[in-house]
Amino acid sequence: MKIIEKGRQGIMKVLECLALLFFLKDFRRVQWQAKLVVLLPLAYIASPIDLIPDGLMFFGQIDDLIVVRFIYALLKTIIDPAVLEDCREQSQALLSDRGSIA
Numbered sequence: 147m148k149i150i151e152k153g154r155q156g157i158m159k160v161l162e163c164l165a166l167l168f169f170l171k172d173f174r175r176v177q178w179q180a181k182l183v184v185l186l187p188l189a190y191i192a193s194p195i196d197l198i199p200d201g202l203m204f205f206g207q208i209d210d211l212i213v214v215r216f217i218y219a220l221l222k223t224i225i226d227p228a229v230l231e232d233c234r235e236q237s238q239a240l241l242s243d244r245g246s247i248a
Contacts, residue, residue: 165237
């Protein structure tokens with residue numbers, strides 16, 4: 147049970163990071179450099195060109211997860227903490243709404 151719960155928490159953290167990146171790209175208080183930092187990893191994740199091919203079961207998504215976590219850590223240093231907190235609240239609200247529907 148603990149492994150399943152830890153896996154679920156990890157997946158929710160990654161989903162929260164992705165939602166946060168999505169909300170940061172449209173936020174008016176975010177500098178254009180930070181928006182570029184947000185758009186580049188999203189383009190990498192959507193791109194069919196990967197460091198590790200996505201055809202490999204679990205291992206194909208590892209590079210995508212690493213990119214998301216790295217960009218999240220980088221954005222925490224670039225963006226104003228108040229803006230980041232607003233976007234985090236929006237992403238948590240989105241995920242909690244989705245969780246109640248499913």
